[in-house]
Amino acid sequence: MSKKTVLMKGNEALAEAALIAGCRHYFAYPITPQNEIPAYMAKRMPELGGVFLQAESELAAINMVMGAAAGGARTMTSSSSPGMALKQEGISYISGAELPCVLVNVMRGGPGLGGIAGAQGDYFQATRGGGNGDYRNIVLAPGNAQELADFTVDAFDLADEYRIPVMILADGFLGQMSEAVVLPEPTGKTFEKDWALTGAKDRNKRLVASLRLAEGSLEAHNLHLQKKYDSITQALRRFETYKTDDADYVLVAYGTSARISRQAVDRLREAGVKAGLFRPTSLWPFPDKELHELARKAKRILTVEMSLGQMVEDVRLAVEGRCPVEFHGRAGGALPALDDVIETVMRFEREEVTHVHAS
Amino acid sequence: MYMRPESLENVRTHYCAGCGHGIIHKLLAECLDELEIRQNTILVAPVGCAVLAYKYINVDGLEAAHGRAPAVATGLKRARPENIVISYQGDGDLLAIGAGETLHTANRGENLTVIFVNNAIYGMTGGQMAPTTLEGQKTLTSPYGRNAAEVGFPIRACEMLDTLEAPAYIERTSVHNPGAVRKTKKAIRKALEYQISGAGYSFVEVLSMCPTNWGVDPVTGASWVKDAMIPWFPLKKFRDRPAENAEKEAS
Numbered sequence: 001m002s003k004k005t006v007l008m009k010g011n012e013a014l015a016e017a018a019l020i021a022g023c024r025h026y027f028a029y030p031i032t033p034q035n036e037i038p039a040y041m042a043k044r045m046p047e048l049g050g051v052f053l054q055a056e057s058e059l060a061a062i063n064m065v066m067g068a069a070a071g072g073a074r075t076m077t078s079s080s081s082p083g084m085a086l087k088q089e090g091i092s093y094i095s096g097a098e099l100p101c102v103l104v105n106v107m108r109g110g111p112g113l114g115g116i117a118g119a120q121g122d123y124f125q126a127t128r129g130g131g132n133g134d135y136r137n138i139v140l141a142p143g144n145a146q147e148l149a150d151f152t153v154d155a156f157d158l159a160d161e162y163r164i165p166v167m168i169l170a171d172g173f174l175g176q177m178s179e180a181v182v183l184p185e186p187t188g189k190t191f192e193k194d195w196a197l198t199g200a201k202d203r204n205k206r207l208v209a210s211l212r213l214a215e216g217s218l219e220a221h222n223l224h225l226q227k228k229y230d231s232i233t234q235a236l237r238r239f240e241t242y243k244t245d246d247a248d249y250v251l252v253a254y255g256t257s258a259r260i261s262r263q264a265v266d267r268l269r270e271a272g273v274k275a276g277l278f279r280p281t282s283l284w285p286f287p288d289k290e291l292h293e294l295a296r297k298a299k300r301i302l303t304v305e306m307s308l309g310q311m312v313e314d315v316r317l318a319v320e321g322r323c324p325v326e327f328h329g330r331a332g333g334a335l336p337a338l339d340d341v342i343e344t345v346m347r348f349e350r351e352e353v354t355h356v357h358a359s
Numbered sequence: 360m361y362m363r364p365e366s367l368e369n370v371r372t373h374y375c376a377g378c379g380h381g382i383i384h385k386l387l388a389e390c391l392d393e394l395e396i397r398q399n400t401i402l403v404a405p406v407g408c409a410v411l412a413y414k415y416i417n418v419d420g421l422e423a424a425h426g427r428a429p430a431v432a433t434g435l436k437r438a439r440p441e442n443i444v445i446s447y448q449g450d451g452d453l454l455a456i457g458a459g460e461t462l463h464t465a466n467r468g469e470n471l472t473v474i475f476v477n478n479a480i481y482g483m484t485g486g487q488m489a490p491t492t493l494e495g496q497k498t499l500t501s502p503y504g505r506n507a508a509e510v511g512f513p514i515r516a517c518e519m520l521d522t523l524e525a526p527a528y529i530e531r532t533s534v535h536n537p538g539a540v541r542k543t544k545k546a547i548r549k550a551l552e553y554q555i556s557g558a559g560y561s562f563v564e565v566l567s568m569c570p571t572n573w574g575v576d577p578v579t580g581a582s583w584v585k586d587a588m589i590p591w592f593p594l595k596k597f598r599d600r601p602a603e604n605a606e607k608e609a610s
């Protein structure tokens with residue numbers, strides 16, 4: 001495969017990456033702003049001998065994913081916020097049954113039907129789990145079309161490695177923007193699926209289920225899941241830092257709000273303010289220890305989100321009071337304005353100076 | 360010789376006295392044996408009384424969320440077209456919470472088999488009104504009898520699916536007496552044969568007894584199927600497209 005750069009919409013880059021990763025079973029229901037993904041799959045899957053199926057509902061789509069995953073296939077569904085809410089039941093069942101799959105949420109504003117512009121209001125839903133029970137999904141947070149592609153290829157490997165749903169948490173701006181992308185190569189990793197349902201030929205029958213009625217068996221299963229989640233928490237803490245080495249003010253943001261924050265860091269540096277950016281690229285597990293270390297040296301942390309404060313809770317948990325954690329957010333499809341982010345940090349600087357003078 | 364089929368596990372089931380599930384499980388197991396597809400079959404179990412069906416049938420099993428069995432079966436069959444996929448569901452699962460999945464799986468003509476056990480009540484949860492509960496029938500949630508003016512009439516699944524173009528085979532049978540049991544086995548076998556040959560979606564509705572939640576003894580339960588259920592849910596082969604096509608070709 002040639003390493004040529006192509007111009008693609010974020011949603012299409014993600015869809016092509018799923019195909020590169022070997023996904024041949026994709027099930028979804030239309031919803032804006034992720035519609036390019038099903039349209040792309042509808043066109044490409046027949047060319048590759050794969051299955052594109054437009055489900056009758058989000059509920060059906062996620063359960064088709066469950067069936068295909070149980071059969072051992074690499075499978076994916078995509079949606080946007082209200083549609084993702086509908087998938088939560090299936091995600092809980094898939095998590096309980098420990099099936100691998102990739103879930104894509106190209107977020108839009110909520111609550112309810114909300115709007116169609118990009119937002120980051122589903123952080124809680126993605127990282128806490130919107131379905132019932134004690135479960136976790138790996139949540140990756142790309143910041144541009146290239147990462148939409150790269151993280152998606154990786155997501156399929158992670159899903160198979162840990163037998164867990166992996167969510168790509170993007171937003172409508174990332175999905176809709178066209179950017180230069182170098183399409184990733186297949187990783188070539190293979191995973192033995194000795195649990196997949198293939199028919200009980202020359203072996204005992206297998207069962208894929210989440211129901212556990214025998215006394216103690218459900219707690220044992222939960223403890224097993226927890227152990228897996230603990231090992232993922234150790235192995236998979238992803239983030240990117242930008243000019244944080246000497247930063248007095250650390251901005252924490254992911255996805256589109258991280259792009260704005262990065263620009264703010266550059267402008268603040270030009271103005272002589274030592275600002276930096278900490279960008280988590282895995283939201284679960286959250287890179288809390290790494291952020292904690294930065295907080296020990298920083299004067300203040302500013303979390304920037306396209307919500308009215310969701311990830312900021314994880315930031316506060318990570319920082320553990322080492323320094324003040326402030327918040328700047330816009331909601332309902334609005335973007336944080338670059339000048340507002342800059343002005344917020346400038347205000348911190350003025351307050352710090354006043355504080356030093358006063359003491 | 361009368362024996363336990365290989366496809367039926369030698370275990371005690373959780374089903375009540377006079378329940379029809381045991382009979383239907385055995386018929387299914389016999390068909391799997393006779394068609395020699397046990398090692399190739401995957402059973403999708405519903406939420407409801409048959410939630411543990413995979414414990415009793417000796418095949419690979421997959422457990423679906425309430426009502427989602429046809430969607431799960433669709434994903435599975437699309438991923439593994441070489442396997443025989445059976446969705447085994449009750450009336451609440453198939454016609455209430457899963458009505459959408461039922462309709463669309465049939466409408467796509469998925470090459471899988473749905474076995475629908477209709478006993479006019481929710482069994483697992485202790486006897487609530489089902490979409491197939493008869494008019495006037497008393498349940499925990501229709502204590503004065505089902506009032507059609509308020510909650511509508513019992514839904515006829517076969518008749519509804521028969522309005523769709525895609526399904527290959529639709530039949531309603533019963534297990535209230537030995538003759539009906541034999542016809543049910545024939546229907547299940549035919550449905551599976553059609554899946555094997557790739558004919559498309561096959562649907563067998565089986566009227567069945569739930570004496571425990573009907574509050575009657577098993578013998579009365581069997582009579583109630585005949586006297587109360589069959590008049591509303593007539594036993595009938597609604598569609599047999601492969602046979603109809605063969606006839607057309609012959610003439």
